[in-house]
Amino acid sequence: MSTTLQSNLVTSQNIWLHLLPQQKILVSLTGPHGTDIIGCVLDCMAKNDCEIEDFMLSRLHHNVTFGVLITLKSDNANLFRDLAEAAKKWDGNLTFNVHNQQDILPKSLEDAPYKNRIKYTATVLNQNGLTPKFLDEWTKLLLQEKISVEKMQKLSEGKLICADYKLSVPSETDLERLRQELFQLSINHRTDVALQPFNVFRKHKRLVVFDMDSTLIQQEVIDEIARMAGVVNEVAAITEAAMNGEIDFQESLRRRVSLLKGTSVDVLQSIKKKLIFTEGAHLLCKALKKVGFKLAVISGGFIPLANYVKNELGLDYAFANQVRYFKFNLFSIT
Ligand SMILES: [Mg+2]
Known part of the structure; x- marks a missing residue:
């Protein structure tokens, strides 16, 4: 009633x-x-x-x-x-x-019983704004998976670019398949979807580890070195093959570095000046440090540039490949 x-x-x-x-x-x-x-x-x-x-x-x-x-x-x-x-x-x-005590669950809820469920949180983000089309498809996907939304909250100031969902997921859900579907939805709408268990560990994370190339900085460092060495197309082709899974990362790095043979390591100094930090990277790192996080960058590139990024953003750790300086200043990695 x-x-x-x-x-x-x-x-x-x-x-x-x-x-x-x-x-x-x-x-x-x-x-x-x-x-x-x-x-x-x-x-x-x-x-x-x-x-x-x-x-x-x-x-x-x-x-x-x-x-x-x-x-x-x-x-x-x-x-x-x-x-x-x-x-x-x-x-x-x-x-x-x-x-009334004897109230029966409405028919619409019979397919989504509240027993045997696990709480998850999903964060959706699109820096240009969450579109009604994305939100509609996202919600339909949840319904299809019998996932109930318990809470939804806008996280961004001003425009709706980021939102948090508290979800109740049936315990028998095939999470691997769900992740694949979310990945496809994410690609179709160019919108990030992050799904994590809603438990005590989510709120108590103390370490944030960033990728460097095309993440904290806008460029791929190895492409920039290749540009200076005059082999940008050859290096880009190997990068693409590695991204497509045609060759493994170790092999692709070896091949790319061998193309750089003969290039002076001094180019790293010139590249430092050309690095473009991603919008918001400084602010994000400053805010995370302020609330007590340890921050690290892990790069598939080279340590002099990873250290530069670490110092610029005030990070705690940087990990990347060591460059070996041969007597003729040739590129090699350890
Ligand atoms: Mg990257």
Whole structure:
């Protein structure tokens, strides 16, 4: 049973509720931001005999919704009269949903039982904005997998570019297949989707490790060295073959470095001046350091440049290939 009281109708309409002690009622008051929606609901609860079981507050633009699940202690209806008056005072919309003990789950929830579920969190991000098309497909994918959304929250300031979802995932879900589907969705919409177990470890991470090329910096260092050595196309072809999985990384690095043979290691100094840091990299590292994270960069490139990036961004560690300086200043790696 559900009853909606619009504050301006309360005085002109008699609302009849058949109340029983121990009855659970979901009370929800929506009103303009800047009014005392929370305080007035709690004030009504404090004055009347009931137990608060759960509550939730949400604010969207200029509107606030405060929902409270209560159990009544008596059949006294004064609580509802007080709530209706408070709603009228703050120009709010008041909703009661009466839940009986014998209430059966609606049919729509039968396929998504709340038992045998694991909590996950998903973060979705697109720096140009999350599109309705992506959000629609993402939500359809969740429905198809019988994954229920428990909470969704915008994480970005201003434009909707990043959001966090708390998800309830059936324990029998094939996570490998789900990851493949998410990966495809991510590629189709050029939107990052990160799925992680929602547990204590998520909140207590202390180390952040970054990739360097095309991550902290915009370029691929080895391509820049190749450009200076006049072998950029040859090196790019090997990089692409490695990215496509045609040759393994070790082999591709050896082949690329052999193409650089004869190039002075002094080019690394020139490349340092050309490195373009990714937008937000300085700010992100500064913010992470401030909250106590250890930061590292791991690069498939060369240590002089990884150290340069480490120093520029104030990181704690840098790991990369060592360059061996032959007597003729030729490139080689260890
Ligand atoms: Mg990279």
